[in-house]
Amino acid sequence: MAIAGAILSRLLKAAITLLAIAILNFFLVHAAPGDPAAVLAGEAGAADEQMIADLRAQFGLDQPFYVQLARYVGNIVTLDLGYSFRQGQPVLELILERLPATLILTLTAFWISLVAGVALGVAASARVGKFTDTLITGTALLFYATPLYWAALMAVLVFSVQLGWLPGFGYETVGSGFGGLARALDILKHLILPALTLGLFFMAVYMRMTRASMLEVAQQDFVKTARAKGLNPATIRRRHILRNALLPVVTLAGLQAGQLVGGAVLTETVFAWPGIGRLMFESLAARDYNTILGVFLVSAAMVIVFNILTDLVYRLIDPRIGHKA
């Protein structure tokens, strides 16, 4: 009952947030220098006069402001994200084509960074102050300071250009004619570098959080209770400290989802990964604002879905949520 109510209220909130982003988009279009219709049509030359006239009519640029707003938001609510004159395709179609690649990339990067980050954080906290700890925290600090795109470029340079171990470009081998398992393996090989370099920064974030949280929870009274029971240290760490220490990490993971989607723009640009991030980069060069705003909206939607999921995970771990009157 409580869970259903919570999900319902989260969905309601999500809808309101998306609506607000749509309104924000509308104002952004109007904030751009120049006629909104021309802005949305892209750079001069991409659209002819007729198209711009059509756009004006569609947006009702001759109408009062609130009518324009209502129309724009109305379009978005009906999933009409406009048309990309550059690509000659509706924006939604463009995005849906590219979305799977981005989902594969970001989800892989997320799991790698979370699992590795938590594992390293636990390892560091178990040997706090010793060499292992210094090594792990030092490395994390370095990753934390490294720009995503630069890590990606350097990875290409070393593992692809110099060593030739892994492909540094694209989603799969073009024209290989692979099918089934062979194709999956091929994609996997292409996925390794982008996912790892996208995950590095986040791994550092999760590692630092896990370590700090483990050390803090270890000081709490119930850990002393567990020791007083005669439990062995490994059980105490796993069952009592880790589970409690994970709560802030889950919260953080939810908050970081947005960063991960944003980071994908950089990673996909470097690796020519055909996802919505790359689409955004291409649209930037072409000043294809309709597509840029569409990608922005969809990435925000991805973050919202992700936030709802982390919220549910949190509920599974922490019995206090949802019980409280």
Add this chain to the structure above:
Amino acid sequence: MTLWKRFLTNRGALLGLAILIAVIAVALLAPVLYPRGPWAMVQRPFLVPFSTDGLPLGTDTLGRDVLAGLVYGARVSLLVGLVSTLMALLIGVPLGALAGFYGKWVDEGAMRFTEFFQTIPNFALAIVLVAILEPTLTSITIAIAIVSWPPVARLVRAEVMSVTKREYVDAARLAGLSNLSILVRQVLPNTVSPIIVMASLMVATAILLESSLSFLGLGDPNIMSWGFQIGAARTVIRSAWWLSFFPGVAIVLTVLALNLIGEGLNDALNPHLSRKGRS
């Protein structure tokens, strides 16, 4: 000050401080070191590092001095990092303070607003803002500030809430002080330490954000920056690795330095003087 002393015993923080001072010095001295500016074509393109006298880091695709670009890039990074952080503090601190101090509907409203901005993927928002406002130093700085303030607001709110619950704030109310004077004179001064720590880490993040925007070609076209250098060299990485390598190192070092300083401040401000030894 004991705070300063504690900070100075932290080797990491000292290293960070040394690097940061060096970067600041280089940024200030740029016009002296390279009076011709970073855009001047000084030699033929693609000169390998350490191969030509006077051009230790070689030249780029157009024959510009890579080191000169690095030196001028430091100015942008520091400037954008600092100014955008200050702007973010100007948004986040008052908002968080009001939310935490007044609670109820003020808090509800402010936090919904903050949550909204926190839900939006912040790098994507920065891209959209800069793309639509046209890339200039100002629009980049504003965009970074707009995507960076929510964590400040949340932190300040939490701190203000916790301080406001302390009894000395009740005592100040009973002394007949006005709300504003209680917030400004009793509450906020006691929340400064965590804000300072967060600010130093924010400068680092802002530098990363600025470089990422420039990398995507969203930098101010008239200003040389590290991200731009790497972005421009991206397509020639196979033949001219140094063009993207050195600016990257500069970013890593600067951001690392700021993070080390932030951690040093954090450790110095929160020494573990927990009430140990009492029984």
Add this chain to the structure above:
Amino acid sequence: MSVLKISDLSIALPKGADREHAVSQCSYEIGAGEILCVVGESGSGKSMTANALMGLLPEGVRVDHGTAEFGGKDILRVSEAEQRALRGDRIAMIFQEPMTALNPLMRIGDQIAEVYEAHNRHRPAERREKALELIREVQLPDPEKIIRAYPFQLSGGQRQRAMIAMALALEPELLIADEPTTALDVTTQAQILKLILDLREKHGMAVMFITHDFGVVAEIADRVIVMRYGEIVERGTAAEVLENPQHDYTRRLLDAIPTGMVPQSVEVAKAPALEIRHLKKTYNTGGGLFREARAVRAIDDVSLTISRGEVLGLVGESGSGKSTLGRAVVRLVTPDSGSVMVGGTDMAALNDSELRAARHKVQMVFQDPYASLNPRHRVMRALTDGPIAKGVPKAQARDRARELMETVGLGADAVDRFPHEFSGGQRQRIGIARALAMDPELIIADEAVSALDVSIQAQVLDLLRDLRQRFDLSILFITHDLRVGAQLCDRIAVMQKGKLVEIGPVSEVFLNPQHDYTRTLLDAVPGGGWGQAAE
């Protein structure tokens, strides 16, 4: 026959601590089935020995010297694995803070069953049965439900019972209880003490009971040792120590405890300093889109009067609404309805600016000496901010601050120091001076001595008694501790669940309580002995 024999034990503190040894050269024994109370104030080192026995010393603290013989072995010197085998099995421990001593993410039943798991006893299915038995034995209500409950669903007293269930799981020979009732309400404390006594009777285990409260000692101890600065200053049977203390320190501690003697109340019949009429305050919690709101009546139609120069004690357990009432009188909480008349002004009806102008009429002395002074402001500022805001000239306010610091016994020079330079008791004195600086018509003292050690508590109470005579103060003295209330107050008001259940002169309320709840409270006070009028 002794279960535990501690000989010449010294425990070293890390360098830079305020003294070298937490415990030095202590020797004592605990016999089978015996309850030994280890008594001392904070910093006496009374808990350190227990932690050492359990192998749970904080980092940097180590056993320097001495032995602790248990089951034929020196348990201070056995391997970590052997120590672990002892913990929870032959020696068990319960702690002070039931709210934090249980893992918030684990069901109560699992946390109890874990003890068997740690020592490889029984099959998993049996462990649950055993846990259920234990829950029944410690008299937790609805065992089938409790076993599946999470800690946050239990009250403090219930959690402490769950802790005791864990400790009993393997029938230990020695139970170490470290201030197990300090965080509990007085009636809950009485129940837990009774439970421990019953269990001792039934299982014959020895108990090492650490406490700061001689009242608890009187309830439970067979033998007593008194510690100060890590040394044992007195030892003996409970009767010996309580009735015929040998050491000065013990005597001072016992003197500092408010006794059961009830002073004859002074006749006060002047104009009222405070008149509360039909005051109500309801809190609505947890209201939300998909959640049900719950209304808690914190103040439920309370009326009372305090005469000028009178000290009214307001007693009750946590959640009784006594603090809310105090905060409503100073308008830190705005009541829903009713009036609070102070010197002709209804504090409850003022708007913001009127309120600021009237604030000085009622002042408050707070509970937590560490949170009641702004750490960044010197004492001078704490004492002058209010008067200056009220319109007193700066120079005059500063002179008055110096004078008040003399009055509360800290010396005029102390005004230039920061709060962290003072001890807890001294800070409470500053808090009192701050309240006096406003020349209030009424002072609310909200648990003003509760956070202090008993000897410091006595000094602050002395100060308050002295001040009320010198300045003819009217005080609403809020406390959970009936013994403290009896010492200072002329009349006592008892609150329960937001309602005023009884009010009257101290002697009447204590010697001839009218309400059932008052009787329950009085019976629960450890160390009893109520019902004697002072000579």
